Amino acid sequence: MTTPFLLEIAQKVIDKHPRLEEVTLVFPNRRAIVFFRKHLGTMLRKPAFGPTMLTIEEYIKGFSTVQVPDKLELVYRLYKAYVATVNSKEAFDRFYYWGEMLLRDFEEIDKYLVNAEMLFRDLSHQKELDATFDYLTDEQKKFLLDFWGNFDAHKTENRKKFLEVWKHLFDVYTNFRLQLTSEGLAYEGMVHREVAESVLKGETIRKGSEIFVGFNALTKAEEVILAHAVAGGATVYWDVDEYYLNSAAQEAGDFFHEYQQHTVLGKTFEAQPPANFRAAKNIKLYGAAQPVGQVKIMGQVLAENMVVGEKPEETLVVLPDEKLLLPVLHSVSDSVEKLNVTMGFSLSATPVFNFVELLIELQISRKEDYFHHRPVLSLLNHPYTVAENLKVVQSKQKAMLKHNWVSVPKNFLASETALHQAMFTAAETTRITPYLKDCLQVLGALDTLYTFDKEHIFQMVKCLNRMEEVLGDQYSDWRSFLRFFRQYVRSVRIPFSGEPLQGLQVMGMLETRNLDFKNVYILSLNEGSLPSDGNKGSYIPYNIRRAYRLPTLQHQDAMYAYLFYRIIQRAENIFLFYNTETDILGQGEMSRYLQQLMYESGKKFENHALHNAIGVNEVKPIAIQKDNGVLENLAKLNEQNIHRQFNGLSPSALNTYIECRLRFYFRHVAKIKEPDEIEEDMDARVLGNFVHNVMEAFYTKIVKQKGSTVIDAQDLEKNKSLIQGLLDQEVIETYSLDPNQPVMYEGQLILVSEVVKNFIGKILEHDKKHAPFIVEGVEQTMEYTFSINAPVGKVLLGGKIDRIDRKENLLRIVDYKTGRDKLEFKSIESLFAREGDRNKAAFQTLLYAWLYTKTNRTTGLRVVTGLLNGKNLFDDDMEFGLTMDRQRLSDVHSVLPAFEAGLKELLEELFNPETVFDQTQKVDNCKYCPYKRICYR
Known part of the structure; x- marks a missing residue:
């Protein structure tokens, strides 16, 4: 590698200024000062007082007495x-x-x-x-x-x-x-x-002993100040190369071309600029699919180079896209012992940011002494809470699911651990930041957290302290505080600890100014990353910005072009990485700087286009063969049913098998439990449970009070006032409410109450028209052991029928459906067909009828099975029963032999060792399947 720029400057300063303490050097950033001090120290042969070294900001502020707040x-x-x-x-x-x-x-x-x-x-x-x-x-x-x-x-x-x-x-x-x-x-x-206008007014601020090192893209104020200092005897050293300085076509030199025309600054350029870019360079280009592909390949290349002698101290990794910082650190961790990161890391990308967000959302959800279950569960699942005490977390999660707590009592949550007591307190809006800091203080004292977690917590407390100092009691509600918190913390950066002069260096583009390395790795060489397409936003539109010579995108592009060429002009080994995949708008195509380097520089490239480095694996169909283990589990399932440990294969289970054999396997054979969730919305299951349980309690109570199973219209009219109390009892049991307190209907529960009462009211209207009738059973379990031609020999089938009633010789099997299930089906065969639009509700009710006829004498009875659902109950001309091929089924006896044959064939297939549990071909069936992530559907 050619001599680093800062080493050249150090030598010039020593040669020209024997009294270094009288010199002031001004740099673009502090990183350049650190490296310059290192070079200066290696060149001084004896101890000496060093020069004053300032950043440009420090230098300009030195001429003013004002303070600059954050x-x-x-x-x-x-x-x-x-x-x-x-x-x-x-x-x-x-x-x-x-x-x-x-x-x-x-x-x-x-x-x-x-x-x-x-x-x-x-x-x-x-x-x-x-x-x-x-x-x-x-x-x-x-x-x-x-x-x-x-x-x-x-x-x-x-x-x-x-x-x-x-x-x-x-x-x-x-x-x-x-x-x-x-x-x-x-x-x-x-x-x-202020300082620049003082200069323009003729006021002298210069000292004459300043040396300005490695500047580019000066603001107008900086230009005035530098020119004033130079006129007074100051020196400027530009970090340039003849490749772009002597070419008007190279945007990397745009700013220097302007300065060369300046009456004062133009005289500071050397007659013969450096030609470091001409030196031989080993340039390797790697194209990979997606950013993660770049990071993976970069890590491999770096590791290989370290093995053959590449030194970490001579190596730089440049990240135009800061989102790749953590993946890069992970990728290089096995290759280097020490590294230094200058970029900083967003506090909003740490777990503590999410933790504080959840605390705020928890307080937003609070109503008196109850918290909504969603932020509660999120907090309980947070890594920090889990790290404190996993057993307590699991215990509270189980209790919440058991009681189906939509709103969770504060007293239940604020117990057992110090962190839980701090988190689950009712914090008033006058104590927003004190509450958050109290939680963080308890969190920071945990021995179970890593050191870097505690550093993140410390930084968050600093943020909250600063917000408190500046804003005071500005916030009177949690929602507005959360909006501001998210905006503010996203701009806070956490510095990485490390030795700045040791190990592998990882930097953003701006941090590379004035620094040179023998080995340079640059990632994300794509449009949108380098140059960035980031528009920070402005009140000032482009045409006015340009008219007033304010920075525009062209200004930004020229600055990043310079930084790109500057970092490689003295490097010896250059490794360039870009994403081979672009979007439909061309976003993400190869960076223009990289294309210029390839086609204009004359440099030779070793090209490695790894287009398929990261690929999407083909999703293969899943088919579970019935090996010995599966057959054993299947046999156990049936043995358990035969011995009444379960109530047999239900219509729901068989519907699942017809819809998707693999889902049946996951649920009933492999016993992969579907995730438990707290039900808060009025979904079909919650609404259905309320209707079924209230109707069961309603008829059970009437029969018990009357001492007879005969129900007439007067019974229904007289007892309909029972519905509200029965519904109250269901709500209390479902949501584990205090039975000694009246049920407070609010939010979703108001809607639930009205829908359930309206639905049940329609059922009772229908029943009054059908009365008098005999209630044979409500929520009655039917079981039957069915012989089939399979190794298991017999299968227990079972189900719970919502209601069985009889009027004269008409026996009805009634199924309540709160949805709008269809009453029509094409044929018995269609109920067993996996393809096509099969009627699951009709299959279920016919299976109930088949079970009933197998376990009860029905000679002389006309058996009709049907639905009371959200569609036909509101039809004044409703006629109870199913319709097959557009004909009303007035007696299911006529179709049950065909149904039994189809059922037998289905069960023999299920227990056949030669068949498999495979995925459905109807992808629509997978939409709400809890196992779809396993199948990648």
Whole structure:
């Protein structure tokens, strides 16, 4: 590798300045200072006082006496200035996103010395704004919707409202600056402008002993300040290469081409710029499918190179896409002992962020002394809570499922562990941050957490402290606090601990300025990543930005082009990685910088296009053969049924087998339990249970009170008032409510109550028309042992019939269905057909009828089976019974022989050792299947 840039500068500084303590060196960032200090130390032969080393921000701030608060305080102060100026009542959490954007605009306006009054005047008069707001991104329009409640760019009133804000922006800008100045505060742009304007007024700030190292893409204020210093004797060392400096076509040199024309800065360029890019380079290009493919291949290549002698200290991994940081760290962990990460890591990507989010959502869900089960279960399942005490977590989860608690009592939750006591307290809105910090304090004291988890917790507490300091009691409700919390914490970065001069270096593009490495790995060389397509948003549209020479996308592209060429110009071994897959809009195609390097540089590339490095495995059909183990489980299933440990194969189980043999295997043979969930919505199961249980209790109570199974219309009319009390009892048992307290119907329960009572009312209306009749049984279990031609010999079939009633010679088998199940089916054969639109409800009721006729004498009786469902109950012309091939089944005796034959064939197939448990071909059947993740359906 050629001599690193900072080593060259160190040598020049030593040669030209024997008294280093009199020199001030200014760098683009602190990382460059660390590496420069290392190079300077290796070159000094004896101890000496070192030079002053500053970043450009520190250097400029040194000429001002004001203080620069952090971003949170600045945005909050901007909010107060905005509210006062515009007379707005917007909440801070809804302003924060726009406040960040407006602060960035103010920063740029001042750093580029723009006449703010003229710019904002042009903004408010621009016809383009009054047209369609087309320059706004979708994200910006989304936030406008949230900010103003109802935003439509094409509605006149919204355009007027939007423009009104624009008209006040200069006033907001002015008042914000005045407010800060009055308290001795400023944002960075204000400081830059103050110092630059002092220079332009002829005030001398220069010292003459400054050395400016490795700058590029200067703001107008920085340009004025540097030129002033150079005019006073300061030195500038540009980190450039003749490859792009001497070519007007290379955008990497755009800024330097401007500076070369500058009356002062132009004189600081060397007559013969360095030509490090010409040196021989070993360049290898790797194309891989998807970002994870790049990371995997990069890790393999790095590991191989380390084995053959590549030194970690001479190696840099560059990540244009910061989302790859953790995958990269995982990928290289086995190859290097030490590494240093300069990028920082978003606090919002840590488990503690999710933990605090859940705490806030928990408090939002609280009603008096109850928490909603969803945030409760999420908190109980959080890794931190599990790490504290897994047994307590599991015990509480089981109790919640057992009682089907939609709302969970606080006293039940806030017990047994210190963390549970802290989390599940009823926190008032006056104690938002104290409550969160109390929970984090208990969490941070756990011995079961890793060191890095405790560091993340510490950083979160710092964030909450800062929010408390700046905002005070700004928030009076949990929802608005959550909105702000999410926005604010996403911008907080956690520094990685590590030795900056040892081990493998992992950096973002901006951190690489002034640094050189022998071995360079660059990932994500695709459009959208390098250059980035990230639009941070601005109140200032493109045409006005360009007119006032504010940064545009072209500015950003030129800056990243320079950073790309700069990091490889002195490198010897260069490994470049890109994604081979693009989307339909071309997003993600190979980076233009990489294409320029391939086709314009004349360099030779070793190309490795691994298009299939990451592929999607073909989903193979699943078919479970009935080997000895499966046959043994199947035989045990039937043995258990025969010995009455279970109530036989039910209609539901057989319907499952017909619909999908594999689902039957998972549920009934392999015993893979379907996940338990707390039922809170009025789904078919909850509603159905209420109807069935209330109807059973209703008829049981009448028969018991009357001492007779004969029911007449008067019985039904007289006892219909029982329904509400019976429903109350069901709700108490279902949701484990206090039986000594009246049931409070609210939310979903109001709807449940009305639907159930209306449905049962319709059943009773139907029953009154049919009365008098004899109740033969309610929720009656029927079982029958059926002989089949299979190794098991006999199979126990069973089911529970909702109601059996008889009127004269008509025996009805009644099935309540709260849905809109069909009453029609084509033929008996269609009920057993796996393909086509089979009627599961008809199969079930006919199986009930078959079971009844097998276990009871029905000679002389006409047996009719049918549904009372949400469709026919509301039909005034309803006629009870099923319809086959458009003909009403007035007596099922006529079809039961064919049904029995089909049933026998089905069961013989089920217990046949030669058949398999395979997947259904009807993918629609998989939509709500709990096992679809196993099948990849």
